[in-house]
Amino acid sequence: MRNSPYPALIPAPRPLIYFVDDDPIDRQLYYKAFQRTFHNHDVELFSSGFEMMAATSQADRLPMLIFLDVKMPLMDGFETLLSLKADRRWSAVPVIMLTVSREPQELKLCYQLGAQSWIAKPESQEAMDQLMGVVQTYWNTAARTPYMA
């Protein structure tokens, strides 16, 4: 290609999604749900907020979205959210709280700390696929995010 009159085509990076949840079963279930609904996206799984925050310092690109559980050991969703929103670069990444919690005070605190959305985890795979389909459609076709920056 050295003598090609055309510049080498560099494929755009696939959108990246972070999924943070301490429950290994949920991590696998949602990983499969992302594969079914978020086509052509890379997904990185983290078992705690602590693990994800450690990864942010090494990351060479921003994820398009972060899905964050609320109740986790070591570093829960609130602390993780607080850390993300305190970082100038990472504060621009939309965070969706995805949780079994139905506590109004927890929900309120997440919005106060800057979460972009709060979504209750569904109880069936069918409902999960439907929900993830809506989330994918909204964030890929309606909303814009700074993930390419």
Add this chain to the structure above:
Amino acid sequence: MAYNNLIFTADDDEDDRLLLQQAFQQQSPGCQLVFFADGDELLSALTNTPPHELPRLIILDLNMPRMSGFEVLKRLKAHPRLRVIPVVIMTTSSRPEDISLSYQSGSSSFVTKPASYDRLLELVQITRQYWFETVTVYSEF
């Protein structure tokens, strides 16, 4: 704040307000839109609205006279009672700087105004599905 279908919208462009109103009536008639011509009017209305009558969602333009959308957003997110209401930025801009700054200032999402009415109808449908049927908002103050 009840689980209502109320949306407060601030946009100085009258044509855009009419188009959005028409699109919601056509696509999502259950949603009730209240329009404000600038950020001052919006903030004044929100601070004078009883808690149970606050909107479920705010749609905010960026480029407005007197007070920019960023300034309105900053004031909303500094307000102890109003900061939990999701704010969707809807603007003609698609500048990466505006997108980043909107999220950094606390917006819940950033949407570029569509170029066609058909695309606006799609946007309204997707917005209703996401913000009214999927996301949970805080319902008590």
